Amino acid sequence: MAKTIIQMINIIKRYYIGQPNELQILNGISLDIHEGEFVSIVGASGSGKSTLMNMIGALDRPTEGEYFLDGTDISRLNDKQLSNIRNQKIGFVFQTFNLISRTNALKNVELPMMYAGVPRKERSRRAMELLELVGMKDRYTHQPNELSGGQKQRVAIARAMANDPAIILADEPTGALDTKTGHLVMNIFHKLHKQEGKTIVLITHSPELASETERIITISDGSVISDTLENTAENAGAENTEVSGE
Amino acid sequence: MSFFENIRMAFSSIAANKMRALLTMLGIIIGISAVITITTLGSTLRTTILRALSSMGGNSFLAYINEKEVEGLDDDDYYLTSEDMITLNMLRELEEQYPGEFKVAASTGSSSATVVNSEKQYINVQIQGVLNGYLDSFGLKLKAGRNITMADNEQNKHSAIVSDIFVRQYFRNGEEPIGQNIEVSFENGNPFEFTIVGVYKYSELKLNSFPAGTKEIDKVTPIYLPYNVINDMKAMPEEGFYNLQIFYDLSVENSVAYTQICDFFDEQYKENRMWNVYIYNIQDEVEIYDMIINILTIIFSVIAAISLIVGGVGVMNIMLVSVTERTREIGIRKALGAKRSTIKLQFLIEAIIICLIGGVIGILIGLLNSELVGVIANNIVSSNPDYSDLLGNISISPSVGAIVISIIFSTLTGVFFGLYPAGKAAKMDPIDALRYD
Numbered sequence: 100m101a102k103t104i105i106q107m108i109n110i111i112k113r114y115y116i117g118q119p120n121e122l123q124i125l126n127g128i129s130l131d132i133h134e135g136e137f138v139s140i141v142g143a144s145g146s147g148k149s150t151l152m153n154m155i156g157a158l159d160r161p162t163e164g165e166y167f168l169d170g171t172d173i174s175r176l177n178d179k180q181l182s183n184i185r186n187q188k189i190g191f192v193f194q195t196f197n198l199i200s201r202t203n204a205l206k207n208v209e210l211p212m213m214y215a216g217v218p219r220k221e222r223s224r225r226a227m228e229l230l231e232l233v234g235m236k237d238r239y240t241h242q243p244n245e246l247s248g249g250q251k252q253r254v255a256i257a258r259a260m261a262n263d264p265a266i267i268l269a270d271e272p273t274g275a276l277d278t279k280t281g282h283l284v285m286n287i288f289h290k291l292h293k294q295e296g297k298t299i300v301l302i303t304h305s306p307e308l309a310s311e312t313e314r315i316i317t318i319s320d321g322s323v324i325s326d327t328l329e330n331t332a333e334n335a336g337a338e339n340t341e342v343s344g345e
Numbered sequence: 346m347s348f349f350e351n352i353r354m355a356f357s358s359i360a361a362n363k364m365r366a367l368l369t370m371l372g373i374i375i376g377i378s379a380v381i382t383i384t385t386l387g388s389t390l391r392t393t394i395l396r397a398l399s400s401m402g403g404n405s406f407l408a409y410i411n412e413k414e415v416e417g418l419d420d421d422d423y424y425l426t427s428e429d430m431i432t433l434n435m436l437r438e439l440e441e442q443y444p445g446e447f448k449v450a451a452s453t454g455s456s457s458a459t460v461v462n463s464e465k466q467y468i469n470v471q472i473q474g475v476l477n478g479y480l481d482s483f484g485l486k487l488k489a490g491r492n493i494t495m496a497d498n499e500q501n502k503h504s505a506i507v508s509d510i511f512v513r514q515y516f517r518n519g520e521e522p523i524g525q526n527i528e529v530s531f532e533n534g535n536p537f538e539f540t541i542v543g544v545y546k547y548s549e550l551k552l553n554s555f556p557a558g559t560k561e562i563d564k565v566t567p568i569y570l571p572y573n574v575i576n577d578m579k580a581m582p583e584e585g586f587y588n589l590q591i592f593y594d595l596s597v598e599n600s601v602a603y604t605q606i607c608d609f610f611d612e613q614y615k616e617n618r619m620w621n622v623y624i625y626n627i628q629d630e631v632e633i634y635d636m637i638i639n640i641l642t643i644i645f646s647v648i649a650a651i652s653l654i655v656g657g658v659g660v661m662n663i664m665l666v667s668v669t670e671r672t673r674e675i676g677i678r679k680a681l682g683a684k685r686s687t688i689k690l691q692f693l694i695e696a697i698i699i700c701l702i703g704g705v706i707g708i709l710i711g712l713l714n715s716e717l718v719g720v721i722a723n724n725i726v727s728s729n730p731d732y733s734d735l736l737g738n739i740s741i742s743p744s745v746g747a748i749v750i751s752i753i754f755s756t757l758t759g760v761f762f763g764l765y766p767a768g769k770a771a772k773m774d775p776i777d778a779l780r781y782d
Contacts, residue, residue: 158680158775179684186682197677197779201361213350214682258681 103167104265104298105132105155110164112150112321124150126321127164132266132300137292139301139309142318149270151318152302156191156268157184169265186214190259194271196251198243204230204254205239211261229257233287249280256287266298267291273308285311355695359702366699369663372656373703373758374710377751379649381711384747386718387642392742394634397735403631404595405450405482406606409588411623418619429620430585433498433573435613436476440495443605446597448478448492450590453575453583455567459530462515470511471567472529474575478592480506480545483552484735490523490543497542497571505529506543508566529568531578539570599628646747653754656703657762664696664766675770676778689771696763697756704755708748715741 112125124147132138142148153159154166157173160181166173169188176184190211191197198207208226217225230236233253243251252272259267269288273281285308291297301312309315310329317325359366395403408431412423436449453474460468473479477492488509497504505527507515512522522541530536547566549555555564576582593602603626610622668675675688683691719741726732726739 153776156680158779179686182679182682182684182687185680191680193779197673197680199674199677202357210678211681214678214684214687216347262682 101133101135103131104134104136104169105130105300106165106167107131107154108165110151110154110161110166112147112154112159113162116162124321125154125161128318128321128323130316130323130326132298134265134298135292135296136314137288137299137301137312138314138316139303139312140316140318141303141306141309143304146318147321148302148304148318150321152268152270152300155266155300156189157181182214186211187262188265190261190264190267192252192255192259192267192269192272194274196243196248196255196275198251198254198258200243203240203242204235204246204257207243207254208258208261211258215262225261226257229260230254232260233257247280248276249283252276252280252284253287256284256291260291260295260297266300268300268302270302271304272301274303281308351690351694352698354691355698358695359699365663366702369660369699370656370703370706372659373653373700373755374656374707376649376651376653376656377704377707377755378710378714379652380646380751381708381743381747382714382718383645383649384642384744385711385715385741387638387645388744388747389715389719389739389741391635391638391642393736393739394638395631396737398631398634403627404599405478405590405592405627406603407588407625407627408591408606408610408622409625410620413614413617413619413621415619423619425587425620427584429617430587431589431610431622432585435610437495437499438613439606439609442609446594446602447606448481448592448594449476450478450482450592451476451572451586452479453572453579457532457565458568460511460515460527460568461530462517464517466514466562468511468514468562469565470529471565472531472575473567473569474572475569476572478590479569481592482590483548485545485548485552488544488546490541492543493569493571498573501573501577502571503537503539503574504542504571505539506545506569507541508547508568509544510547510561510564510566511568512544514562514564539568545569599626603628650754653758657700657758660696660699660759661762661766663699664692664763665769667695668692668766668770671770672773672778672781675773676775676781679773679775680779685771688773689767692767692770693760693763696767697759700755700759700763701752704752707755708751712743715743 107128107130110125110128111123114122114124128151140148140151150159154161155168157168157176158181160176161174164174168184171184171188173181173184185191198204199210202210205223205226208229209222212222212225227236227239230239233256235250235253235257238246238250238254241250243254246254252275256267256272259269267288272288273284276284288299288301289311292299299312301308303309312329314326314328316323410425410429410431439447439449455471455473458470458472460470462468475493476498477494480487480492487506490506493504493506496502507522507527515527516522516525522544525541526538527541528536528538552567553565591606593599593606603624607624610624614621678688678691719739722739726736
């Protein structure tokens with residue numbers, strides 16, 4: 100069995116604690132995700148999927164329970180340590196791309212490395228490598244408003260890879276894209292998974308997208324209701340084509 | 346993330362919004378340029394006034410005979426005899442002890458005389474016997490030749506210094522006046538021959554002014570002769586001086602010269618039972634002017650600096666807008682691993698750089714303003730020869746201290762008014778910030 104990257108034990112998240120409108124979003128979620136897995140977390144709106152994602156991404160701390168990310172107990176870290184974890188262990192890919200405006204593709208990819216204190220030359224060398232990996236090398240001087248949705252998402256994926264994180268956490272990465280472009284982006288994830296051996300956690304409400312992954316975790320009302328392994332060879336094999344420019 | 350990277354990031358963020366940044370800086374620019382203009386004009390005014398004052402005797406002492414405090418003597422018991430006066434002999438000793446350092450201003454009363462030129466024109470002049478510091482007491486400058494010296498006085502030499510106007514009146518063919526002899530007819534009719542040793546530049550402002558339309562030949566200017574020569578011609582010559590103005594050379598410090606002159610007269614009057622010489626230091630008075638100008642400069646600068654606060658509030662306002670506008674960016678940066686302190690530093694440095702750029706532009710505008718005022722002032726001064734005589738060329742002297750303080754002050758403005766918006770940005774919750782539209 101591969102190394103456990105994410106280990107959640109009985110995670111509970113409550114909001115408005117002690118007030119009349121106290122709200123419990125996560126009702127004791129336990130899950131293990133192993134190195135090299137391509138997992139999707141599926142659930143309808145309001146199922147607690149986003150809260151779980153924030154938790155996995157170290158943007159938020161659980162009210163109760165323990166969360167070990169690559170061996171570190173996240174629930175006991177302060178803000179500064181959480182920042183380090185986000186910087187080093189997690190690569191975010193968002194639905195709305197979230198590139199920094201008025202900043203070119205290269206600088207966007209360099210950003211996590213800048214926060215990590217990587218020297219300038221090394222940073223831009225690595226950023227160019229990553230842009231090449233996602234097929235965006237020719238556009239490195241382009242600003243976000245000069246790129247299409249699919250191109251933006253590819254830059255965002257390159258940025259997520261910048262510090263070689265333990266997991267890539269993708270929140271509806273194809274949600275703002277048309278079907279064809281969405282496929283292209285998904286292919287990059289497959290490529291990262293297959294060729295780079297990345298652990299990828301995909302959060303989506305689409306069962307279709309989830310079916311492309313190795314393992315589907317379904318969330319409803321703050322609890323895991325199913326956790327199934329897919330026949331991976333068939334799905335991934337069919338979709339795994341070479342990435343090319345749009 | 347290094348400090349320089351923060352600065353680079355701040356510049357690119359400011360560059361992305363140039364017009365807004367410029368408008369934000371406006372308050373700082375106006376405040377700093379006002380402070381620089383005022384301090385520069387203040388320090389220029391100060392040097393100009395001090396120079397004018399010293400050209401009118403700022404580098405001199407007043408010496409006068411003063412009562413010694415002697416026990417057992419009432420006010421009524423003091424009496425002054427001719428032996429108690431300051432004598433020429435003492436002044437000669439002063440010259441010997443400190444050669445070339447002190448010049449004494451003293452003169453006899455003036456009387457009228459006439460000189461006839463080669464064209465048989467009568468030139469009316471005033472005659473005055475003087476010691477070597479007399480020209481200085483009027484701020485008059487020699488154009489050629491030398492001053493009346495202590496030696497001229499001791500040796501009763503018939504040396505004379507005449508005005509540039511007199512030179513034009515007397516030497517109709519433009520001859521070289523130095524070394525020429527002139528015959529001066531005194532009121533009682535006796536002519537005496539004098540040798541011209543120097544020519545001074547006549548100043549209407551400092552001596553008499555002539556009525557409008559006076560022809561040059563009718564202008565009456567003083568001829569200065571050795572004190573002794575004139576004093577000895579009097580029916581009752583003066584025995585000595587009751588008071589004197591003594592100039593010291595500008596290369597000597599005031600305090601040094603003051604001690605020297607006090608010690609000198611204390612020594613001279615050591616044996617005198619009830620009199621000594623009191624030395625009044627004119628520099629003390631100059632220092633009061635100096636203080637007044639400094640106080641005025643400070644007051645006006647503080648008033649100008651108040652506009653900096655207004656400018657700072659403007660910076661804070663825009664930074665708050667910027668933080669709100671960039672909420673999503675802050676969320677992304679936090680998700681990518683930026684610490685609170687990193688975000689705080691980013692916005693703080695941006696505010697500081699806006700203020701610093703504003704400060705530097707303000708300093709440049711302030712210096713430009715001062716130069717402009719300097720050009721105007723010099724135009725006014727040079728259009729009036731008497732002012733330019735007194736003030737010379739006004740050179741704008743920017744206060745380096747004010748420039749340094751302005752830079753420090755604009756940095757502090759940036760820190761003070763940037764801290765709150767930067768803190769607000771740092772405290773943002775990354776989840777909320779990422780969701781912000």
